[in-house]
Structure formats: structure tokens, C-alpha cells
Amino acid sequence: MKKVKxxxxxxxxxxxxxxxxLKLVEAGYETVAREAIACKRCPLYKSAIRRVIGKGSxxxxxxFIGEAPxxxxxxxGIPFYGRAGKQLDKMVEYMGLSEEDWFVTNTVKCRxxxxxxxxxxxxECCKPFLVAQITxxxxxxxxxxxxxxxxxxxPERKLEWGVPVEHEGKTVLKLYHPAALIYTASxxxxxxxxxxxxxxxxx
Ligand code: URA
Numbered sequence: 001m002k003k004v005k006x007x008x009x010x011x012x013x014x015x016x017x018x019x020x021x022l023k024l025v026e027a028g029y030e031t032v033a034r035e036a037i038a039c040k041r042c043p044l045y046k047s048a049i050r051r052v053i054g055k056g057s058x059x060x061x062x063x064f065i066g067e068a069p070x071x072x073x074x075x076x077g078i079p080f081y082g083r084a085g086k087q088l089d090k091m092v093e094y095m096g097l098s099e100e101d102w103f104v105t106n107t108v109k110c111r112x113x114x115x116x117x118x119x120x121x122x123x124e125c126c127k128p129f130l131v132a133q134i135t136x137x138x139x140x141x142x143x144x145x146x147x148x149x150x151x152x153x154x155p156e157r158k159l160e161w162g163v164p165v166e167h168e169g170k171t172v173l174k175l176y177h178p179a180a181l182i183y184t185a186s187x188x189x190x191x192x193x194x195x196x197x198x199x200x201x202x203x
Contacts, residue, residue: 017128024132029058032132036109042125044110044118050077051110054133056103061202062095063139064088064104065130065149067177068118074111079104080178087178088145095195095202103137105130107152123152134170141201142170146177162194164201173198 024032037051045051052069055078072082080088092102108118108126118126130152134142141164144150150159154167159174166172176191 020128021131021135024128025135029133029136032129032136036126036129039109039126039129042108042110042122044108044112044122047113048110049074052077052079052106053109053129054103054105055079057100058103058137060101060103060137061140062097062102062143063134063137063141064102064143064145065153066104066106066145067148068106068108069111070115071111079106083182084177084179087181091175091178091181091191091195094192096199097202101202103133103139105133107148117148120151120155123148127152140171142167142172144172144174146174146180149177150174162190162197164198171201173201 024035027035033053036053039045039051048069050073052073066080066084066088069079070082070084073079079085088104107123107130109129110126112118112122142153144153144159150157154172157165157167159165159172161174161176164171164173173194175194176187181188181191
């Protein structure tokens with residue numbers, strides 16, 4: 001009974017989405033990061049060692065959204081630090097991006113236990129941080145790395161892989177998650193073709 005009550009109050013904290021985003025944007029990037037580090041709006045904080053806020057340029061052309069921090073990200077506080085990170089670096093190199101061109105974060109800032117996918121309720125609770133980051137960094141294009149990123153950023157849409165769309169005033173492109181390229185090497189060539197077709201979006 002007690003547990004159910006605790007969950008309910010965590011969910012209540014997810015209300016007033018627009019208002020929260022606006023407040024965060026007005027407060028500025030440092031406050032977004034500070035609030036995300038102190039956040040207890042969903043249960044994920046209970047098992048997190050470090051919050052993983054994001055890394056990269058403060059004036060990016062490309063804003064990547066991954067899924068969730070994994071084990072090494074949880075330990076270091078740095079997104080895409082492990083094997084998937086090496087794959088993302090290769091992808092970024094193939095895209096022709098330099099360090100000041102890109103930023104990466106995840107749908108949630110805390111690692112889900114046992115590396116499970118983040119739940120819809122957790123993604124929703126964390127979304128004001130994500131939207132505030134996008135608003136403040138104002139990239140040319142948002143690249144969704146896989147289906148979880150799509151569920152977070154455009155939950156009401158089903159995008160085609162490698163086909164850009166306009167969503168809430170931003171250009172959005174869904175590409176394969178770097179981890180998918182590790183498990184299915186044949187996707188590397190397909191991903192490169194998606195990148196080749198869309199280069200003008202970030203060049
Ligand atoms: N590391 C991250 O930060 N995000 C992912 O989605 C995978 C690995």
C-alpha cells in the first residue's frame with residue numbers, strides 16, 4: 001500500500017510538462033543540468049550512481065538522442081562511454097562532424113536497472129530535461145538513435161528509418177542505434193546509405 005502511494009506522488013511530479021520546460025529553459029543550461037542531477041521524479045534515481053546529462057558542443061548542429069545510460073555511463077556520468085560509444089564515434093566521423101558540431105544525451109538521465117529499456121513513465125518524467133536541452137542548444141537537426149528515442153521525442157509518430165521529417169519546428173531523422181550496428185554488422189552499410197542521403201541536413 002505504501003509503495004503504491006510513493007509511485008503516485010512520483011507520477012504527480014511529471015505533470016505540467018510545458019510549464020516545467022519553460023521554467024527550465026528560462027533558468028538556463030546550468031540549472032537544467034543541476035536539476036537533472038538532483039531529480040527524484042521517477043524511481044530510476046534510486047539505483048543510479050551518476051546522472052548522465054549529456055556531452056558535446058554547446059552550439060551543436062546535430063543533437064543525438066540515445067536510449068539510456070548503461071553500466072559504464074552510470075559509473076562515469078558520460079553518455080556513450082562504452083562499446084556503443086565507439087560505434088557512435090565512427091558514425092560521427094563518417095558524418096563528417098567535428099567536435100563542435102554535435103551533442104548527445106539519452107531519453108533518461110539515470111541508468112535503468114539490469115540495463116532494461118526505460119519505461120514510458122520514466123521517459124515522460126525525464127522529457128522536460130530533454131526538451132529544455134534541445135531548446136537551449138537549438139541544433140539544426142535531431143537524430144533519434146533507435147526506437148526508444150523516437151518513443152521519447154515523437155511518441156505519437158512512427159518514422160521511417162533514414163527519412164527526415166519536420167516535428168515541432170525541428171528536422172528529425174531516425175537512424176539505427178549504434179549498439180544495433182555492433183549486433184548486426186550488415187546494418188552498417190545501410191546506416192551509411194542513410195547518412196549519405198541526408199548529409200545536406202547538417203553540412
Ligand atoms: N550509452 C548511452 O549513453 N546510451 C545508449 O543508448 C547506449 C549506450
